[in-house]
Amino acid sequence: MAANKKLLVLPGDGIGPEVMREVLRVVDWMAKHRAVGFDLQEGLVGGAAFDAHGTPLTDETMADAAAADAVLFGAVGGPQYDSLPFEQKPERGLLQLRKEMDLFANLRPAIVFDAMADSSSLKRDLVAGLDILILRELTGGIYFAQPRGIDEMADGSRKGYDTNLYTTPEIERVGRVAFDLARKRQGRLTSVEKANVMMSGVLWRETMTALHAAEGDGVEMSHMYADNCAMQLVRNPKQFDVIVTDNLFGDILSDCAAMLTGSLGMLPSASLGAIDETTGKRHALYEPVHGSAPDIAGQGLANPLAELLSYTMLLRYSFDMNEDADLIEQAVQNVLNSGIRTADIMQDGMARVSSTVMMDSVLKELNKLAGV
Numbered sequence: 001m002a003a004n005k006k007l008l009v010l011p012g013d014g015i016g017p018e019v020m021r022e023v024l025r026v027v028d029w030m031a032k033h034r035a036v037g038f039d040l041q042e043g044l045v046g047g048a049a050f051d052a053h054g055t056p057l058t059d060e061t062m063a064d065a066a067a068a069d070a071v072l073f074g075a076v077g078g079p080q081y082d083s084l085p086f087e088q089k090p091e092r093g094l095l096q097l098r099k100e101m102d103l104f105a106n107l108r109p110a111i112v113f114d115a116m117a118d119s120s121s122l123k124r125d126l127v128a129g130l131d132i133l134i135l136r137e138l139t140g141g142i143y144f145a146q147p148r149g150i151d152e153m154a155d156g157s158r159k160g161y162d163t164n165l166y167t168t169p170e171i172e173r174v175g176r177v178a179f180d181l182a183r184k185r186q187g188r189l190t191s192v193e194k195a196n197v198m199m200s201g202v203l204w205r206e207t208m209t210a211l212h213a214a215e216g217d218g219v220e221m222s223h224m225y226a227d228n229c230a231m232q233l234v235r236n237p238k239q240f241d242v243i244v245t246d247n248l249f250g251d252i253l254s255d256c257a258a259m260l261t262g263s264l265g266m267l268p269s270a271s272l273g274a275i276d277e278t279t280g281k282r283h284a285l286y287e288p289v290h291g292s293a294p295d296i297a298g299q300g301l302a303n304p305l306a307e308l309l310s311y312t313m314l315l316r317y318s319f320d321m322n323e324d325a326d327l328i329e330q331a332v333q334n335v336l337n338s339g340i341r342t343a344d345i346m347q348d349g350m351a352r353v354s355s356t357v358m359m360d361s362v363l364k365e366l367n368k369l370a371g372v
């Protein structure tokens with residue numbers, strides 16, 4: 001069914017390769033049992049690419065990513081790269097992929113599986129059943145806008161500066177994605193900025209208000225300042241359905257939302273470009289919200305579920321394979337319900353397992369569910 005679809009796999013650094021290795025077992029299983037076949041290609045990114053080629057992303061890998069139907073990404077970074085010049089740091093590889101593929105819409109769901117409600121640092125009733133979606137603008141704002149730099153001043157001191165800049169088209173295109181997503185969910189959207197102190201925030205609010213009047217049918221939209229949003233996320237997270245916000249606030253608020261669920265090790269994300277009107281295709285990259293976790297890398301401890309759920313997002317958003325994605329998510333739920341846990345989500349009385357045993361368990365459930 002999906003033959004000839006090209007998937008570029010970029011495991012990256014730290015726990016990236018470990019969790020990717022586990023997820024590729026499910027990718028194999030899907031090819032065998034569900035006819036979900038991909039042409040797989042693997043590449044280096046981040047510190048791994050730097051070690052091999054002296055750059056966090058080669059032109060060849062960049063071209064492979066642009067040509068792929070979807071990219072499955074692991075994680076980048078590690079302390080051994082901390083002293084590299086800015087442009088060679090592992091994170092630059094990821095930022096270049098986002099920018100050059102124009103992946104402006106970053107979907108970061110924060111979902112609390114029933115079996116996991118006690119892992120949150122918040123009380124169970126605040127988070128049980130939580131299902132919110134943060135839509136982060138990913139290619140603009142302070143991450144990329146010019147001018148930025150560190151300059152010497154006449155008195156010998158230095159100044160470091162960045163620019164937070166948004167244009168109306170940049171706000172509108174992510175705003176449209178937000179309306180679409182909200183319509184498919186509960187129809188509620190919170191647009192987040194700091195219009196009380198930032199000019200880019202004033203423009204963000206004005207643009208979202210006008211766009212909502214013109215194109216926001218079926219969506220109930222409200223505005224919230226980013227600091228208040230951080231507070232509301234830990235006070236009463238279930239008040240939210242979809243949150244749309246800029247690149248920097250989205251980075252911060254999505255970490256906060258992630259922790260509501262009890263573990264970063266469970267959360268996937270999708271970064272999407274615009275749909276090409278002639279081909280109907282869009283660039284897309286899928287990655288766990290967690291980082292490379294150098295402290296536990298190489299020990300077989302990492303939770304492979306965020307990477308696995310990134311793969312299920314890939315099946316949904318790039319290939320409309322919703323039933324296949326449902327099947328994997330059901331298998332994950334069953335495994336969690338059975339009390340199997342990696343270290344990051346360990347609870348009293350449950351069975352603590354390695355990355356590999358976690359995926360063995362998912363594969364066993366898949367076999368059961370599929371009757372093979």
Ligand code: IPM
Pocket residue numbers: 091094095251
């Ligand atoms: C994220 C990460 C990245 C970001 C880093 C690794 C560059 O924190 O995806 O949230 O800041 O966007």
Ligand code: MG
Pocket residue numbers: 251252255
């Ligand atoms: Mg982040």
